Amino acid sequence: MPDPGTRVEVRSTDDPSASVVAIFGDVTSGSEPALMEAFVAAVDGGARTIVLDFAGLEYMNSGGIGLLVTMLVRAKRQGQRLLAVGLSDHYREIFSLIRLDEAIGIHDDANAALAASRA
Amino acid sequence: MQSKDTGAWAHPVSSLATTAVGAPDDAVTGRRVAGPVHGFGQMWQKTFRVRLDGAGSPRDVMATWKERFPTFWPQSVKFYAPLAGIAPGEVALLEIAPLPGTPVRLSTGVLVIYADDESFTFMTPEGHTLSAWITFSAFQDAGVTLAQVQVLERPSDPLDDIAYHLGGSRMQTRFWEDTLIALARHLGTTEPSVETIVVCVDRKRQWRYVRNLRRSATLHSMMRTATAPGRWVTSRVRRRD
Numbered sequence: 001m002p003d004p005g006t007r008v009e010v011r012s013t014d015d016p017s018a019s020v021v022a023i024f025g026d027v028t029s030g031s032e033p034a035l036m037e038a039f040v041a042a043v044d045g046g047a048r049t050i051v052l053d054f055a056g057l058e059y060m061n062s063g064g065i066g067l068l069v070t071m072l073v074r075a076k077r078q079g080q081r082l083l084a085v086g087l088s089d090h091y092r093e094i095f096s097l098i099r100l101d102e103a104i105g106i107h108d109d110a111n112a113a114l115a116a117s118r119a
Numbered sequence: 120m121q122s123k124d125t126g127a128w129a130h131p132v133s134s135l136a137t138t139a140v141g142a143p144d145d146a147v148t149g150r151r152v153a154g155p156v157h158g159f160g161q162m163w164q165k166t167f168r169v170r171l172d173g174a175g176s177p178r179d180v181m182a183t184w185k186e187r188f189p190t191f192w193p194q195s196v197k198f199y200a201p202l203a204g205i206a207p208g209e210v211a212l213l214e215i216a217p218l219p220g221t222p223v224r225l226s227t228g229v230l231v232i233y234a235d236d237e238s239f240t241f242m243t244p245e246g247h248t249l250s251a252w253i254t255f256s257a258f259q260d261a262g263v264t265l266a267q268v269q270v271l272e273r274p275s276d277p278l279d280d281i282a283y284h285l286g287g288s289r290m291q292t293r294f295w296e297d298t299l300i301a302l303a304r305h306l307g308t309t310e311p312s313v314e315t316i317v318v319c320v321d322r323k324r325q326w327r328y329v330r331n332l333r334r335s336a337t338l339h340s341m342m343r344t345a346t347a348p349g350r351w352v353t354s355r356v357r358r359r360d
Contacts, residue, residue: 026123029254029269059123062233062240062254066271069155069252073162073321090122097131098232098242098252103156 006031007056008038012045013114019047020110024056029063039071048080049117051110055086065098072103081105083113127235129208135230135244139199142212144343146336147228150244158250158273159328160280162321165292167268168314169299174264174306177257178236184255184266184302185239191301193294207234210244217248217282217290217337222347225340229253246334248279248287266302268295271320276331278338280324292317 004026011020019042023035042050052068075082083105087095095101107113134149155162174180184191185205189198195216201209208231215225225248229241238256243249251272257264270291274280279287296313303311332338 029256061124061127061235061238062252063238063256063269065233066240066252066254066269069271070164070320072156077321077323088122090125090128093131094128097129097152098154099152099157100154 003030003033004028004059006034008034010038010041010045013051013110015049015114015118016046018049018051018114018117019045020051020053022053022056025058027057027060027064027067029067031064032067035067035071039074043078043080049083049114050075050080051083051085051113051117052104053086053110054084054088054091057086057088057091060091060094065094065100068100068104072100081117083107083117085109085113124235127207127233129230129232132208135210135228137210137212137228138202139210139212139228140202142197142199142214142226143224144214144226144340145212145228146226146246146339147210147212147244150246150334152230152232152242153245153247153250153275153331154242154252155250155271155273157245157328157331159276159325159331160274160283161319161324162271162273163288164318164320165270165272165295166314166316166318167292167295167299168265169267169303169311170308171257171264171266171303171306172308174303174308177259177264180257180264180266180302180306181237181239181255183306184257185234187305191298191305193297193301196294201231205231205234205239207231211241217287223340223344225336226343227336243275245331246275246336246339248275248282248337249273249291250275250328250331266299268299270295273321273325275328276335277329278332278335282337 007024197214199212212228233240249272274283
């Protein structure tokens with residue numbers, strides 16, 4: 001599948017067991033290399049909680065959501081936790097539509113997500 | 120600010136409703152969707168691709184695929200299209216003959232959760248044999264248009280899990296390969312060859328979803344088939360009265 005040019009940044013946090021993966025641009029099934037590379041980098045850095053920051057997301061089709069589902073399953077299999085922040089109302093609706101909000105905790109920002117992960 | 124994909128996604132609904140007509144049974148209305156996150160068995164990703172030599176652009180291919188969608192399906196499954204066709208939020212009904220040559224018919228359906236000019240995605244409802252997400256797309260690779268079906272699925276409950284491993288998975292793989300061959304032939308490819316990639320994404324079973332059995336379309340359809348003679352007799356008696 002064509003690469004949509006997804007840009008991803010892995011950011012460390014004050015909590016060494018948590019990382020933020022910030023996603024920018026378009027997310028489709030062609031984003032798999034970029035997203036998986038970031039996921040592996042976060043895990044290799046010792047993260048048990050991975051916060052996906054969608055504030056820079058411009059477009060996501062069903063292939064992109066499918067990729068998130070695969071990432072969620074991989075995270076669970078390895079005992080990690082995925083959280084989501086920065087979702088617009090539109091993408092919150094989509095997470096609700098496909099019931100992904102039952103599996104990925106949604107928070108307003110990274111601080112709230114990290115607080116919830118420590119609770 | 121509106122996202123580029125606004126209008127391509129279905130709106131959230133608490134329960135499904137269909138506009139499809141002609142199906143003998145509606146086992147979908149009132150149910151919720153259940154994707155691969157909510158299934159019981161192992162999670163598999165199956166990707167099927169076919170090269171469409173001489174076909175038009177990916178958009179042309181998808182327009183034809185949407186318009187004539189049921190005609191590319193093997194005869195073992197009847198697709199009752201919703202009135203608005205393959206459009207976000209529409210629910211189609213399916214009648215599946217899981218055991219060819221027997222009267223057993225499985226009634227279920229799919230929700231179109233996403234549709235744009237280059238892809239569309241179905242999600243299965245509660246009770247469907249597979250908790251799945253099926254994306255149909257077309258794209259260009261080295262100047263050639265390819266059509267693709269990608270399925271992310273888990274058998275929905277323990278009964279479906281057994282059936283999946285006893286041949287259901289193989290039948291389903293064959294189903295999508297035949298679908299792509301029919302599409303490719305319609306678009307002018309004389310000898311289509313389907314590339315199939317199967318990956319087990321999660322080997323673990325999700326035992327907390329064992330209760331999906333309560334909504335099993337397989338059980339519902341078996342009961343319906345078993346009680347069909349009784350219903351037939353009752354209807355004859357009522358007619359005579």
